[in-house]
Amino acid sequence: MxxxxxxxxxxxxxxxxxxxxxxxxxxxxxxxxxxxxxxLRWFADLWADPNFVSAFKNSVIVATVASILTSILGTMVALALIRLSPKPRAALSFISFAPIALPGLFIGASLLVLFDRLGIYRSLVTVILAHTLFCLPFFVEAVRSRVAYFDLDLELAARDLGATRWQAFRLVTLPLLLPTIIGGAILSFALSFDEIIITVFVVGEQSTLPFYILSLLRRTVTPLINAASVLAIIFTLLVLMLAGTVLWWQARREKSARIGEGVVG
Amino acid sequence: MEKLKAAFADRRERSGFLLAAPAFLFLVALFIVPSFLLFIASFWQFDNATIVPTFTLSNYLEALSRRAVLYSTLTALKIGFWSGLISTVLSFPVAWYIAFKTRSNVLLYLVLLSWFSSYLVRIFAWRTILGTQGIINSALMSAGLIDKPLEFLIFSPLAVIVTLVHIFVPFTLLLLLSALRNVTPDHLDACRDLGGTRFDILRKVVFPIAYKGIIGSFLFTFILSAGDFITPQLLGGRSGMTVGFMISNEFRVSGNWPAGAAMAILLLIVFLAASALTTRLFRLLRLAPGVRYHPLQNPASASRR
Structure with missing residues (x-):
């Protein structure tokens, strides 16, 4: 049943x-x-539309940069969370979660006012900043449970063996957390690639793919929208599959490296 | 030795602050400051298509006295309430199934996959399905069941609710699932052994343990649905116009930010009240752990029994 x-x-x-x-x-x-x-005529029509092509390109640029920024900031937040004592930790996790507890309407409107008061023209840069703000809470939530298992004493051991802080991070912390970070980065990419609610407030003359689809939706009912949607879905799936393959390949390589060392030792 | 440990803890804390700094500054600059700015802007004046930064309460008075604002707020709350309720109720059995009846994660992955199909795509999909020349109407007409298309399917609050439920169902599933993971099969067995019925299990064991996730999943969907302005704009028609749409229009079309900001702040207050009310209601219905479950910590309620 x-x-x-x-x-x-x-x-x-x-x-x-x-x-x-x-x-x-x-x-x-x-x-x-x-x-x-x-x-396939609708796909051909889309491809012939320069607005679609540039919107698609812009979306890829925005999602790439936003997901990289999110991953850097978010990883630092996750690493900070396991170091801080309870009170500052609670404050940090609150402020890094708060932006998604509010509807995008508030975020978008307040960013619009901010950018205008500062005299910043709306462009892909403002879209990237807004998307980073939007993706950061998701990234931190996705990553923090995994990072909580990370043993800080491993870093301490590396330092004890003479590694500098940066070496300890690059050779110990980063390799251990990389799969988690890549997972969070892909999530951020997908979220940014699809974001529209905040985008409508901060987008400039250069459109993103969802904004292009929205402008089609407002005008007419045309199968062009179906074709654009299908392309967006396929692209997201490809990115997800690519990430899966990278993670799988990396896990396999690590495994064979470990076996190799075992034979030598 | 103790001193050394303390020194390490101190350094760890300090590097924690350093690591948090960039994200903290980012969030202050793009979240805290703009939020305050929006609050301040709600007291500015809009005069002859220009914004004058003064202090006036007229935006609030105007928003509170306009009928359209009242009705569109009620529509938004209605849409939010039904979307939240329906998506939570629809996902609960599935979360239950994943938590207790199966070990494979395939189902979860399938649901997550649908999450990655875009928001706008779903709106368009439901327009294709519910439209006057859409799939449902044309099927019913060719079957001879109706003579003319059912108009109420599209451009109505109903169409908005169906679409929002479809959008938020994956979220509610995730939230409910992580809440149900706190309930162990032992809890359920214990209740059964003590002669509890299925209803008892749900009311006396599952809800008190998982109430945070259940309330969270309802409130999350409620707030995001009631604050949505794109779905109502595309599918709501006249009767489905929400206050979110009016707010976004003030910002994006008429340029009267102070009015939009005041309406946004009012909506925020309504959301906070609704959240408090929901939590309160769960306590009253005794579905969330209140004093009743901790008589020892509260001698007054223990002696009353």
């Missing part, structure tokens, strides 16, 4: 996305059944 319900739940989640994907390949502009044959 529960099992049937779970299948129903999955179907509810998947159905709309399957519909979108199906109609992206529809030969006619109608978004209803009966299905009148398969074609």
């Amino acid at each position: 529960l099992r049937i319900y779970v299948w129903g739940y999955l179907a509810f989640l998947a159905f709309p996305i399957l519909i979108i994907t199906l109609f992206a390949f529809h030969a006619s502009p109608a978004l209803t059944f009966p299905f009148e044959g398969v074609s």
